Amino acid sequence: ETGVTQTPRHLVMGMTNKKSLKCEQHLGHNAMYWYKQSAKKPLELMFVYNFKEQTENNSVPSRFSPECPNSSHLFLHLHTLQPEDSALYLCASSHKGTDTQYFGPGTRLTVL
């Protein structure tokens, strides 16, 4: 238990569906991250939020839409995804400016 929770743990969706991933951290951190983990590839940073402000968008397609209503919660809204978007989506948090990131267990997403 790292103090970062993610729901759902598994998600299967069609290409026309709209769904959301949720992340919550109980560590008092002020930076939160979304990563994509595909087989045989390094973790890919998608978005970074510091104090609820987005500070990094790593050229992510607009079908992924993040939302950070406060420093403890982070969402990833999904719509019209493609099969190649199937992956493990990991949320992480840290204190701003520090390297030590704590990861949640991830959401295993399958797009049919």
Place this chain on the structure above:
Amino acid sequence: GQQLNQSPQSMFIQEGEDVSMNCTSSSIFNTWLWYKQDPGEGPVLLIALYKAGELTSNGRLTAQFGTTRKDSFLNISASIPSDVGIYFCAGQLFFGNEKLTFGTGTRLTIIP
């Protein structure tokens, strides 16, 4: 962009053996981190290194920050079944910048 090359990609060892893996880069990093990921879970931080030449232990794990600042090493002594998983290195280029670059991982399997 920066790349971290991890080797070996996979290891098959017997219980009780020692394990060595490394991570190299063409760029200088200010911080090196080692994470372990169990199946179905997110990465968990094992060791963080902040100075060139630094040697840090966490139980049976020992990691070193290479003197050139372009590499790092992780050793596991007397492996046990729960050591199975994927080990990732990660580097931070700039202090105060949360962005981490991850390696592709070393998958450790213990043969009974």
